[in-house]
Amino acid sequence: MGTLLQQIANGLIFGGLIAMVALGYTMVYGIIQLINFAHGEVFMTGAFGGLAVYSWLLPADVQQIWYVALPAMLVGGAIVALVIALLMERFAYRPLRNAPRLAPLITALGVSVFLQEAMRIFFPGASSAVPFPNAFITAPLHIGSITIPASGLLMLVVSVVLSIVLETYVNGSRMGRAMRATAQDPDTARLMGINPDRVIVLTFGIGAVLAGVGGVLYGSYIHNIDPYIGFQNGLFAFAAAVLGGIGSIRGAVIGAFVIGLIKNLADIYLPGGTAYDYVWIFILLIAVLVFRPQGLFGEAERVRA
Amino acid sequence: MRNRTVKAAVVVMAGALALAACGTNKTESGGGGSASCDTSKGTLTIGVISPLTGSLSALGLGIQHSAELAVAEANDKCTVKGYKLTVDPEDDQATPQVGAQAATKLSSDSNVVGVVGTLNSSVAQTVQPILSNKKVPQISPANTNPSLTKGADLTNPKRQFPSYFRVCTTDNYQGPDAADYLVKKAGKKKIAVIQDGKTYGAGLAAAFSERATADGATIVDKEQVGEKDTDFSGVLTKVKAAAPDAIYYGGEYPVAGPLSKQAQGLGLTVPVMGGDGVFDPKYIELGGKEGDLATSVGAPTESLDTAKDFVKAYAAKGYKDPYAAYGAFSYDAANAIIASLATTLGDSGTWSDSQRDKLISTIGSYKGNGATGAVAFDQYGDSTNKVLTVYQVTGKDWKAVQTGPFEG
Amino acid sequence: MKAMARPLIIVGAIVVIIGALLPWATFVLNDGAYPDKASLEFFDAPFGLTSFRLYLELLGLAGLVFALVPLRDRIRVLKAVGWGSAGIAVINTLFIVGDGGGLGAVTVADGHSAFGGLAATVGAALLLVGAYQLPKAPLAVIKPRLPFWAEWLILLVAFVALLLLVTETLTAGGHSGVSDPYIGPLFLSYLCAAGALLGVLWAFGVTKWISDMSERHRIFSIVVLLLCAVAVPFTSLGNDYWMTITANIGVYAATAIGLNIVVGLAGLLDLGYVAFMGIGAFVAANLSGAVAAEFGIRLPFIVAAIAAGIVAGIFGAVVGSPTLRVRGDYLAIVTLAFGEIFVRVSQNNIGGLTGGSNAIPNIPDLSLFGAQFNDSLTIGGIQLPGGVLYYFLIVLLVALVMFVFGNLKNSRIGRAWIAIREDEDVARAMGVKTGKLKILAFMTGATLAGLAGAVFAHKLATASYDSFQFNQSVTLLAAVILGGMGTIPGAVLGAALLFVLPEELRQFSDYRLMFFGLALVVIMRFRPQGLIADRHRRAELADEDVTGESLDDTAIKSPVAVAGVKEAGA
Numbered sequence A: 001m002g003t004l005l006q007q008i009a010n011g012l013i014f015g016g017l018i019a020m021v022a023l024g025y026t027m028v029y030g031i032i033q034l035i036n037f038a039h040g041e042v043f044m045t046g047a048f049g050g051l052a053v054y055s056w057l058l059p060a061d062v063q064q065i066w067y068v069a070l071p072a073m074l075v076g077g078a079i080v081a082l083v084i085a086l087l088m089e090r091f092a093y094r095p096l097r098n099a100p101r102l103a104p105l106i107t108a109l110g111v112s113v114f115l116q117e118a119m120r121i122f123f124p125g126a127s128s129a130v131p132f133p134n135a136f137i138t139a140p141l142h143i144g145s146i147t148i149p150a151s152g153l154l155m156l157v158v159s160v161v162l163s164i165v166l167e168t169y170v171n172g173s174r175m176g177r178a179m180r181a182t183a184q185d186p187d188t189a190r191l192m193g194i195n196p197d198r199v200i201v202l203t204f205g206i207g208a209v210l211a212g213v214g215g216v217l218y219g220s221y222i223h224n225i226d227p228y229i230g231f232q233n234g235l236f237a238f239a240a241a242v243l244g245g246i247g248s249i250r251g252a253v254i255g256a257f258v259i260g261l262i263k264n265l266a267d268i269y270l271p272g273g274t275a276y277d278y279v280w281i282f283i284l285l286i287a288v289l290v291f292r293p294q295g296l297f298g299e300a301e302r303v304r305a
Numbered sequence B: 001m002r003n004r005t006v007k008a009a010v011v012v013m014a015g016a017l018a019l020a021a022c023g024t025n026k027t028e029s030g031g032g033g034s035a036s037c038d039t040s041k042g043t044l045t046i047g048v049i050s051p052l053t054g055s056l057s058a059l060g061l062g063i064q065h066s067a068e069l070a071v072a073e074a075n076d077k078c079t080v081k082g083y084k085l086t087v088d089p090e091d092d093q094a095t096p097q098v099g100a101q102a103a104t105k106l107s108s109d110s111n112v113v114g115v116v117g118t119l120n121s122s123v124a125q126t127v128q129p130i131l132s133n134k135k136v137p138q139i140s141p142a143n144t145n146p147s148l149t150k151g152a153d154l155t156n157p158k159r160q161f162p163s164y165f166r167v168c169t170t171d172n173y174q175g176p177d178a179a180d181y182l183v184k185k186a187g188k189k190k191i192a193v194i195q196d197g198k199t200y201g202a203g204l205a206a207a208f209s210e211r212a213t214a215d216g217a218t219i220v221d222k223e224q225v226g227e228k229d230t231d232f233s234g235v236l237t238k239v240k241a242a243a244p245d246a247i248y249y250g251g252e253y254p255v256a257g258p259l260s261k262q263a264q265g266l267g268l269t270v271p272v273m274g275g276d277g278v279f280d281p282k283y284i285e286l287g288g289k290e291g292d293l294a295t296s297v298g299a300p301t302e303s304l305d306t307a308k309d310f311v312k313a314y315a316a317k318g319y320k321d322p323y324a325a326y327g328a329f330s331y332d333a334a335n336a337i338i339a340s341l342a343t344t345l346g347d348s349g350t351w352s353d354s355q356r357d358k359l360i361s362t363i364g365s366y367k368g369n370g371a372t373g374a375v376a377f378d379q380y381g382d383s384t385n386k387v388l389t390v391y392q393v394t395g396k397d398w399k400a401v402q403t404g405p406f407e408g
Numbered sequence C: 001m002k003a004m005a006r007p008l009i010i011v012g013a014i015v016v017i018i019g020a021l022l023p024w025a026t027f028v029l030n031d032g033a034y035p036d037k038a039s040l041e042f043f044d045a046p047f048g049l050t051s052f053r054l055y056l057e058l059l060g061l062a063g064l065v066f067a068l069v070p071l072r073d074r075i076r077v078l079k080a081v082g083w084g085s086a087g088i089a090v091i092n093t094l095f096i097v098g099d100g101g102g103l104g105a106v107t108v109a110d111g112h113s114a115f116g117g118l119a120a121t122v123g124a125a126l127l128l129v130g131a132y133q134l135p136k137a138p139l140a141v142i143k144p145r146l147p148f149w150a151e152w153l154i155l156l157v158a159f160v161a162l163l164l165l166v167t168e169t170l171t172a173g174g175h176s177g178v179s180d181p182y183i184g185p186l187f188l189s190y191l192c193a194a195g196a197l198l199g200v201l202w203a204f205g206v207t208k209w210i211s212d213m214s215e216r217h218r219i220f221s222i223v224v225l226l227l228c229a230v231a232v233p234f235t236s237l238g239n240d241y242w243m244t245i246t247a248n249i250g251v252y253a254a255t256a257i258g259l260n261i262v263v264g265l266a267g268l269l270d271l272g273y274v275a276f277m278g279i280g281a282f283v284a285a286n287l288s289g290a291v292a293a294e295f296g297i298r299l300p301f302i303v304a305a306i307a308a309g310i311v312a313g314i315f316g317a318v319v320g321s322p323t324l325r326v327r328g329d330y331l332a333i334v335t336l337a338f339g340e341i342f343v344r345v346s347q348n349n350i351g352g353l354t355g356g357s358n359a360i361p362n363i364p365d366l367s368l369f370g371a372q373f374n375d376s377l378t379i380g381g382i383q384l385p386g387g388v389l390y391y392f393l394i395v396l397l398v399a400l401v402m403f404v405f406g407n408l409k410n411s412r413i414g415r416a417w418i419a420i421r422e423d424e425d426v427a428r429a430m431g432v433k434t435g436k437l438k439i440l441a442f443m444t445g446a447t448l449a450g451l452a453g454a455v456f457a458h459k460l461a462t463a464s465y466d467s468f469q470f471n472q473s474v475t476l477l478a479a480v481i482l483g484g485m486g487t488i489p490g491a492v493l494g495a496a497l498l499f500v501l502p503e504e505l506r507q508f509s510d511y512r513l514m515f516f517g518l519a520l521v522v523i524m525r526f527r528p529q530g531l532i533a534d535r536h537r538r539a540e541l542a543d544e545d546v547t548g549e550s551l552d553d554t555a556i557k558s559p560v561a562v563a564g565v566k567e568a569g570a
Helices: A002-032 A039-057 A066-096 A102-122 A150-172 A174-184 A186-191 A196-222 A229-244 A249-269 A273-291 B002-021 B057-077 B096-107 B121-133 B171-185 B199-215 B233-241 B253-265 B281-286 B305-317 B327-345 B353-364 C002-021 C051-068 C074-100 C116-133 C148-171 C183-203 C206-216 C218-234 C240-265 C274-286 C301-325 C328-347 C388-409 C412-422 C424-429 C434-460 C470-483 C488-504 C506-526 C535-542 C559-569
Strands: A141-143 A146-148 B042-050 B083-091 B112-117 B138-140 B164-166 B190-195 B218-224 B246-250 B272-274 B293-297 B368-370 B373-375 B387-393 B398-405 C377-379 C382-384
Touching: A002 A039, A002 A146, A002 A150, A002 A174, A002 A196, A002 A229, A002 A249, A002 B233, A039 A066, A039 A102, A039 A196, A039 A229, A066 A102, A066 A196, A066 C506, A102 A229, A102 C470, A102 C506, A146 A150, A150 A174, A150 A196, A150 A249, A174 A186, A174 A196, A186 A196, A229 A249, A229 A273, A229 C328, A249 A273, A249 B233, A273 B218, A273 B233, A273 C301, A273 C328, B042 B057, B042 B096, B042 B327, B057 B083, B057 B112, B057 B305, B057 B327, B083 B096, B083 B327, B096 B112, B096 B121, B096 C240, B096 C434, B096 C488, B112 B121, B112 B327, B112 B353, B121 B138, B121 B164, B121 B199, B138 B327, B171 B199, B171 B246, B171 B272, B171 B293, B171 B387, B190 B199, B190 B233, B199 B218, B199 B246, B218 B233, B233 B253, B246 B253, B253 B272, B253 B281, B305 B327, B327 B353, B327 B368, B327 B373, C002 C051, C002 C074, C002 C116, C051 C074, C051 C116, C051 C183, C074 C116, C074 C183, C148 C183, C148 C206, C148 C218, C183 C206, C183 C488, C206 C218, C218 C240, C218 C382, C218 C388, C240 C274, C240 C388, C240 C412, C240 C434, C240 C470, C240 C488, C274 C301, C274 C328, C274 C434, C274 C470, C301 C328, C301 C434, C328 C470, C388 C412, C388 C434, C388 C488, C412 C424, C412 C434, C424 C434, C470 C488, C470 C506
Parallel strands: B042 B083, B042 B112, B112 B138, B138 B164, B190 B218, B190 B246, B246 B272, B272 B293
Antiparallel strands: A141 A146, B293 B387, B368 B373, B387 B398, C377 C382
16 A cells, blocks of 8 residues: 555656646647647756856855755746747747648657757757756655655655746736637637737747746656657657647646556556656547547647647 | 961970880889798788777777787788788778778778677677678677577577677676675675666676676666766666675776776765776776776686787787787688688688688687687687686786686 | 958958968877867868868858859859858867867967867958858859750769768778777768759759759760669678668668658658557567567568568557548657557567566577678678678668659549648648548558568567667658658658768767757758758748749749749730
8 A cells, every 4th residue: 555655646746847838738729729849948957057167157055955956947947948839839830830630740740859959069068967966955855654855845846836837827927818718719819809820829828837837847857858858758748738629728737647556557557667657648648639528627729720 | 476376386395205215114122021922923811890099999999900910010920831921990970881891891892801890789780791791701809799699589699690700709708707706705795787778888788787696696776877977976876875895887898987086085985897898008097996896708818828929919019009909819810811711722722712611710720829818619609718707907907816717 | 341342251251261271289189189280270281181171261262262252153153151150160160269268279378379170260250241242143044955864874973972962971090990989070061062063053053953854864964873773781880880881771761761751742640650660670589489489480571571560560550540630739648658559568578579677688690692691791702790681681771662652643532641631621622632641641651660570570680679669650750750750861861860970970969859959940940851951841831932032032033033023014
C-alpha cells in the first residue's frame, strides 16, 4: 500500500510538471490551431535560462539563499522562454498564418530541431547533461509512508496555483474574453474590435512563461538539464493536452495528472513494467485521439475547410 | 550608344588578354609543419569513426581529439620514417548506415592505414565487415559488446574479424568484477539491477547479475529506464519496495547521477554502483553521492605516469572539448596503430596494400604502455588488460579503493 | 536609377573579374594553403585559375557580355549571374575570415595584401544592384518544335550533360586521399556556379524547353534516365564509397517516394514513417538466415522482400485505421506516437524479433549467379567497384517504386487521393470513399517502405533499432518537403541532398542539424512547394498559375498577348 501511495505521489508530481507545459500547448492550439512542436524547446530554454541566471548573474553568496536565488531563476527562465516564444511566433509562425496546415507543422519541427542544436552548441557544456543547482530546500519531506523531495512538492503546488490563476484570468478578465473570442471565431472577433495578432502574442507569451517556470522547477527537481529534455516531456505534455481536451485549460491540467499517474502506475501494474511505461502513454494517446478526439473537457472539433 | 558599348567591351577584352600575357608562374612557399622529419614518401592517414554530432558528440569528439593528439606527437617524434601522419575524422552520427558510409569512404582510400572507432556497438556491426574486407585494421576504444569479437555464441567463441581489435574491456570482465566487489568485499546480498536498454548497459547488467547470483547474492528487482529519461520516481519506488541494500546500474552517468540523487530523495540511501560509463567527474556533479561505486579499466590515473602525461598533453593542446570517457582509450588505440605501422615499415619501407596483412599481424602482437595501462590483444582481438579498478565517491571525488587484474 | 543600371552592371562585372584575379588570403592558413594558390600575387596567370576563382572570372565575364549584348530577358540572366558571384564571393571570404581568425586574413597582414574577397563581394553587389534596376521582361520561351529524332538527340545530350554535372558536383573538391580540408566552401562555390549556370539557362528558356520535351517524349526520357543511372558506376563515381552513398540515397529515395504517396498525394502527415522501413528490415533480417535471427530459415531474397513488404503493408493498414476519425495535426501526433512505440518495442526486443540492443548483425550478403553483391565485379574487362550489384538492385527498386507512384498518381485512385488532400468533406460528398482510400494510402506507402527496408537490411548487413528513430522520420519528411511534395524527382533530389550535403559540408558538421532545422523553417516560409515542384502544388502554394508565371508579378505581357486579350475581352 505504501508503494501505491508513493507511486501516486510521484505521478502527481510528474503530472504537475507536465501540466505547465501542457497549458502552453492547449492555449496555442485553441487560438490558432497549430501544434507548436517547439513548445517543448521553450520549456528547455526556460530551464537553461534559469541556469544561466544562477551561474552568471548571481554572486556566489546569494546563490545559497534559496528564497532569493530561486525567484531570480524563475524570473530569468520565464523571460528567456518568453523571448524565444515571441521570436518564434513573429518570424516563424505569423507569416504562415494562412498557409495550408502542413507548413506551420514542418516549420515547428524545424524550429524545434534548431533550438535543440543551437543550445547544444552555444551553451557551454551542453553536449551532455549540465548540473542544475538545487535552489530549494534539499531535505526530502516525509508524509506518512511517502517520501517526496521538497522541490517536487513545490512543482506540484506552483503548477496547480498557476493553473487556477490562469483559468480565472481567461474566464474573468477582458483580455481573457478576447482570447476566448479569438479562439472561437477570429473573424468575428476582429469585427468586434479585438486585434487577433495581439491576442495571439499574449497567448504565446503566457504559455511561454508557464513553460519557462516549469523548466526551472524541473531543473531543481531533477538536478540536471540537457538540450533534449524538451522533446520527450513535450510529447507527454501534448498527450496531456489532448487527453484533457485541447483548448481547455482545466482539461490540460487534469490530463497531465492522469498521464503522470498512468506512467507511475504502469511501472507496477502493467505488463512490461518500467521498460514499457512510455508505450502505455502513447497507446492511451492514440486511443483518445481515435475514440474521443475532443478529450475529456473539450468541445467536439470544429471542422475547418 | 551601341557602338560605344561595343567598343568598351572590346577594350576590356583586349585588356584582359594583355593581362594574361603578363602572368608569371610562381609557386607557393611551403606550409608550416616540422621540417625536421623526413616526410618524403608522403602522407598516411589514421581514420576515426565516431559520432561527432548529435547527443553523443561529447564522447565522439573526445575520441577524435585524442587520436589527433597521438598523431601529432608521432609526427613530432618522427615515429613513422618517411611519412607524415594525419587524422581523417568521419562522423557516424551514432547511426549504422552513416557509419557504413564513413567506413566505405575510409576503406577505399589506399592511404588509410587504420581506423580508431567506433563508439556504438551497433555501428561497429556495420563497420566491421567493410573495413575487414579491405584489410584495414580497426581498433575500437569503446565497443563493449562481447559478440563483436567472439561471435553470437559466447560459449563457443569464434573470432569474427581478424582485423578488429579493441582496447577497452568487455562486459564480461567489468560486470563480474563489480559483482565480486559488491557481494564479497562490500557484503551486499540484496541487489537491485537497473539498466538503460542499450547494448552497453544491458550487457553489463546481465553479466553483473549472473556473477552476483553465482557469488550468493539475490537480485531482488530488475528494472529498465530509457536513456533519455530524467524522472525515475516510478522506477525507484518499485526498487524501494524490494528493499535492496545496493543498486547496480548498467548505463552512463547522465542517467546514473540523477538516479542516485533521486533515490536518495526518496529515502533509498543505498550505494549505487556502475561501470566505466558512470566513472566520470560529472557523475558526482549530477547527483552521485558519497559511497557510490564504479569500475573502470586500467589502473588509476594517478598511479600511471603514462596517464598523467596524456592528461597534461591533452590539456596543452587546447582542444575545445574534453577527452571524455574514451579519450585515453582512443589515444592508446591510435598509438598502437602508429607503433605497429612504424614496425611494419621499418626504417625504409614503403606503404602499399601488400603491407596490410603484416600491419594487422603486427598489431595483433603489439605490446605497449598506454594511458590506460598495458595495451595488448588476445587471440580474439580483445584487450588483455584485465586490470580493473573500483572507485568510490569520497568527499566529492572518485577515490580508488581496489585495483588489480580480474581473475576468471 | 534605371539609367545607371547598365554602367553599374559593367563596373560590377569588371570588379568581380579583378577580384577573381587578386589574391584572397594574406597567409597560408593553418589547415594548409587555401586552394588555387589564393595567397599568390596579383595577376598570376589569369587563365590558369581553377575552381572558385575560375568560376568567378567566368561569371564576371558573363555578366559583362550579357550587359553589353542586346537581350530581351536580361534581368533574369544577370540576376542569376549576380547571385552566383555573390554567393561564391561571400562564402569564400567568410570562410577565410573564419579560418584565418579575423579580417586580417582578407585585407592586410604581415605586409601581404589580399583584397580579392572584398573586391569580388563589392563587385557582385554592384552587379546585383544594377541588375535589379533593369526593366522586367517576360520569360523567354523557345517555341519551335523539332522533328522527334532531333528532340531525342537533344534530350540525350541534356541528360548526359546532367549526369556529368552531377558527377562533377559530387567529386568537386576531391575525395581520394586525405579529404581536402576546404571541401566545404569549394563545394558551395561549385553549387553557386552551377546554380548560376542553371539560372542563366532557365532565363533563356532552355530548361523549360527541355522539360517540355521530356514531357512529350516521356518514355524515351525515362529510358535515358535509367541508362544514365546504370552508367554511374562507370563514371568517376565508380568507387566503393560512392556506391555506398548512392545505395543509401536510393533506399531513402524509394522510401521518400512511398512517403510521397501518403503525404504528397493523400495529404496525410505521417511522422512515424520510418517505422515501416524498420518493420521491413527486421522481417527481411529474420528470414535471411542470419545467426541472430529468430527464425532459422533462409528464404531467397525475392520471397523475403515480398514478405517484408506485405508485413509492413499490414502494419500500414493497422496504423491507418485509427486515422479515419482523426484529422490533420492529430494524425501527425498519432503517427508520431506509433513511431515512438515502434522504437521502444524494438529496443526491448519484443518476441525476440528485433535483437534489441544487440540488433541482428551479419545478415548474409545477397548473391546472384554466384556473384556476391558486395564484391567488385568485372564486366568485359572493366572493373566495377564493390557493391555495384547492390546499386543496380536499388536502381531497380527505385524504378519500380517510381513506376508504382506514377501509375497511381494518374489513376482514379490517385485523383481521389488528391481530392481528399484538397478537401476531404467535399470529396466525400462527391462519392469518394475516403475511409478506404486513406487506409489504402497508408498501406501502399508502408509496403513500398517495407521493400526498401528489406534491401536496406541486406546492404547494411545489420538491422538495428538505431536506424529507425524519430530523427530519421524527420529527415525523410524533410527530403520529401525539400525536394518537392508530390514529385518523384523531388523526392530523389531531397534524399540525395540529405545524404550528400553532410559529406561535402564537413567543415560545418557540428552545425549540421542546426542548419537543417533552420532550412526547414526557411523553406516553409519562402518556397513551401520545394525545389522541384509539382505543377498543382506550385499553383496552390506559391500563387503561380499553371504555366509557371507568377501571379503576383506585375509582369509586362508581350504586346501581342495584351492585344489578344483586349480583343477577346472587348
